[in-house]
Amino acid sequence: MKTIVMLNDVTDVFKADVFENLAEELTEAGFDLIFPKNADDLLDLLRKNARIGGVIFDWDHHNLVLSRAISKINGKLPVFTFINDNTILDFAFSDLAINIHFHNYILNHVTDIVDRIELKIEEYIHDLLPTFTKALFDYVHKEKYTFCTPGHMGGAAFEQSPVGSLFYDFYGENAMRSDVSISVEELGSLLDHSGPHKEAEEFIEEVFNADRSFIVTNGTSTANKIVGMYACPAGSTILVDRNCHKSITHLMMMTNLVPIYLCPTRNAYGILGGIPKHEFTKEHIQKLVDITPKATWPVHAVITNSTYDGIFYNTDYIKKILPVNSIHFDSAWVPYTNFHPIYDGKSGMGGERIEGKVIYETQSTHKLLAAFSQSSMIHVKGKINERTFNEGYMMHTTTSPLYSIVASCETAAAMMQGESGKNLMQQAIDRAINFRKEIIRLKSESPDWFFDIWQPSNINEAECWPLNPNSQWHGFPKPDEDHLYLDPIKVTVLMPGMDAQGKLDKTGIPGLVVARFLDERGIIIEKTGPYTLLFLFSMGIDETRALTLLRSLMDFKRIYDANLTIRDAMPDLYAVNPEFYVDMRIQDLAQGIHQLMIKYDLPNLMYEAFDHLPEMEMTPHEAYQEEIKGNVTECLLSEMVDKVSANMILPYPPGVPLIMPGEKVTKDNLPVLRFLEMLCERGTHYPGFETDIHGVYKNADGQYVVRVLI
Incomplete structure (x- = not known):
């Protein structure tokens, strides 16, 4: 960030001399200078160039108006402005946060001014980095000798092999040296949330308007399971959006839960339109409890917000109306809702606490913010037992996390802080x-x-x-x-x-x-x-x-x-x-x-395929236990009627589970089979257009088969 934007539009001869000398000395100090034509050009440069380290302009020409405009683009960017002795400063209290530094037009002070500019820009760069990321960078720069994991020792092992050298050269030195062991005490611990890790999570809580936030290094699939392991005791009943991500199904396969499904609508394009309001009511939920074997009043609800296609709920309504004390919004696709007013009232962490309820929101930081793949966050609003929650967190979190993922998650939050x-x-x-x-x-x-x-x-x-x-x-x-x-x-x-x-x-x-x-x-x-x-x-x-x-x-x-x-x-x-x-x-x-x-009359077929859910013969957990005991067999897809599926069957698109583990396909579900057959037939007729269907695969004879319980 050794680039400075210098707005040299002064007409006074003495001021011009000061600016000319200043430019020469800044160049000698190693700075690159950009000279915009006017204030609008300067602001446009700032919007398009994140690596600019500072701005210089004449206060008499531009004063506080330009300073405020710069602050709206980057409130932390150091601004250096030159004033006459008799210049009047018209500052309000709200302007005190602007990172502005004043200098007088004195020719023989130019060298000192350059030193101060360099110091302030160094402070700006240092202060940009959030706590954990800064600690990781500082540790890497110390170049310590370690006798612990990982075995590549900051990349040294890679350089002892031709193929390893190619790998090292591709990713670079910093990527290798920042892959460090959990034994590095000065970085704290992700598992017990201490040191810089803890400070990173506290920073994220503030940015995302949460009471508590957790960094997850292996994706929102894992974040969803962590929340479920805490919120859903074995044997309890939970409300599940039928448009849930398959990680929610995997949670139900891991712990024995009785699911009651809330069914979203869809249109002819195959776009999911959300769960209707009436399904969130106490009366509707009671009907579902009454007709579902082993069901009791649900202890937890999982709602997908937003849908894959970008449909948000009025979450304020759901939080208030849904008669469940624990609500999880799977917001994997929308980690940005806290940062623009158009998303007010449409997120899990928006607004204040709901008395007597705990709201969870899981977000894939990597999907639509600037973070590495697998970066995810869990946000909580409401009271939880942190020690118990952390047992589930540790159950699913590796003891060898990639710290680059942690740093990218924290940096993504820092990028979204404030006006930026x-x-x-x-x-x-x-x-x-x-x-x-x-x-x-x-x-x-x-x-x-x-x-x-x-x-x-x-x-x-x-x-x-x-x-x-x-x-x-x-x-x-x-x-x-x-x-x-x-x-x-x-x-x-x-x-x-x-x-x-x-x-x-x-x-x-x-x-x-x-x-x-x-x-x-x-x-x-x-x-x-x-x-x-x-x-x-x-x-x-x-x-x-x-x-x-x-x-x-x-x-x-x-x-x-x-x-x-x-x-x-x-x-x-x-x-x-x-x-x-x-x-x-x-x-x-x-x-x-x-x-x-x-x-196949696709529009009507899609409507019919989702109109009738298959019958739940056993819970997903019970079905999985039967599968791992070997009580399964292959069955032609076309012959699945009256059989219980061992696996989840989920085609893309539309990405909605058609059949859950433990569900029986009946004659009412024939449109489901026809829909799957259409997807399979397309790939058979037109090579290169095969559909990825989780749970359906070809046997040795090229026939489409599924696994069903014996």
Whole structure:
């Protein structure tokens, strides 16, 4: 951060001499100087360059107005301003937090001023780092000799081998030396939350508005199990969102719980719309308890917020109305809700404590904040027994954590602190809305077809758009008022071929075809639906990436309209099976898969597949115990009726568990089997378009089979 922005727009000759001498000495001291044309140019530089270490300007020209604008971008950035002896300072108490330093226009003081500037910038860099990250960096810089784990000894072992040297060179020295042992006492302990680890968690609590926060180094799958192991005693009943992540199912396989499922709605696109309000009521829950064997009043509830596709709940309503004292919001996909006002009332940690209730929120720090993979956090609002909770925490946490993950989790929180976090989120929201508007503009200008966006017609304001019961765009039948909202940074692009009400056109372009095309051009889709593509406009998505995606969608239209061969349009797909794709053109491929959708009447089939849950013959835990005892056998998928599944069966998309371990498929669930068969048939007919279905696999004869209990 040896870069300084110097706004040298003074006209006075003496001031100009001071600025010229200052610039020369700063350059000699090793600083890089940038000279913006005006204040607007300066502010734009600050928004786009995070490595700037300081700003210099003339107070007489710009005074407090510019200082406040700089502070809104980066409140910690040192600002150096020059004043005359008779300059009047008009500061309010709120301005005292601005990191501003005043100097007089005295030519022979320039050397001293440079020393002070260098000192303040060093302090700025040092103070930027949060506690644990700073301690880790300081430890690495000490270059201590260790005789403990890890065995690569700061990378030294790698350099003793040719292949190890390649590995070392790829990741670099600091990545190796920061991989340290849990035996390093000065870094504290992640397991007993001491030292810098404890300070990091206390810092995260403040930033995320929690009473208690825990850093988890092996993902939100583990965070979810930690919460469940504490909140759900064996034998108890819990409320589970049927749209739960499979880690919740794995929790139920680990400890013997009786699940009662709350069922979300869905639209024709396969997008989950959330659990209706009435399912959160005491009356509805009592009915579920009455019809579920072994069920008692639930002790805990797990709600997915937001959904994969970016649908938020009005969490304030759920916290108050849900008659359960322990509520867990699985917010893996939205770790940013505390940092922009459009998410107020839509998160677990938002607002104040609810008397008599404990609210948990698990968040994947790595998914949409700036952290390494596997970084996750557990936030708690309410009273817990920390010693007991920590037993579950230690049960699932490694005794050899990668400290780089811990540091990245803490750094992600530091990035989101104060105005900086709000600015980062505002930029992400603005880029997402601009992209949405560009798609709509291009569609309006296209004489025949172009892609569309799943959103309301008016998106001028930055907000989470409500799914109103009288609106048609979302495709959900009469959603509850003031209940569900669409996150603007989760952008769902619509393909031609089906409308929001599920009407299939004669021709269409399934999302799989476009996703495959984009993948061959280096663009990876977060989620592909039958006629949708989901793109996440996180903070890391800059204008270049957004424009590249837009350009690639336009390229697809051009290539599709020209009806190029698969060999020319998608050479990687052609290489999967050249004999099959030898004469096929891109429109033939799209229409062939579209005809499969028509054959199976996909929209209605998806509705029917989720309308009736299979019967729970035994809990997921009991089913798993039968499996590990070997009481399972293979069964053709088509012959699964009246059999009990040993495993969870979960296709992507839409990513919702169709069948849980211990559930029996009955004749009422035939649409479930037809839906799975359609997904399998697509891969059979079109090589390269196989569907990943957890719990369904091919046997030696190429038939799709499942595991059922004997």
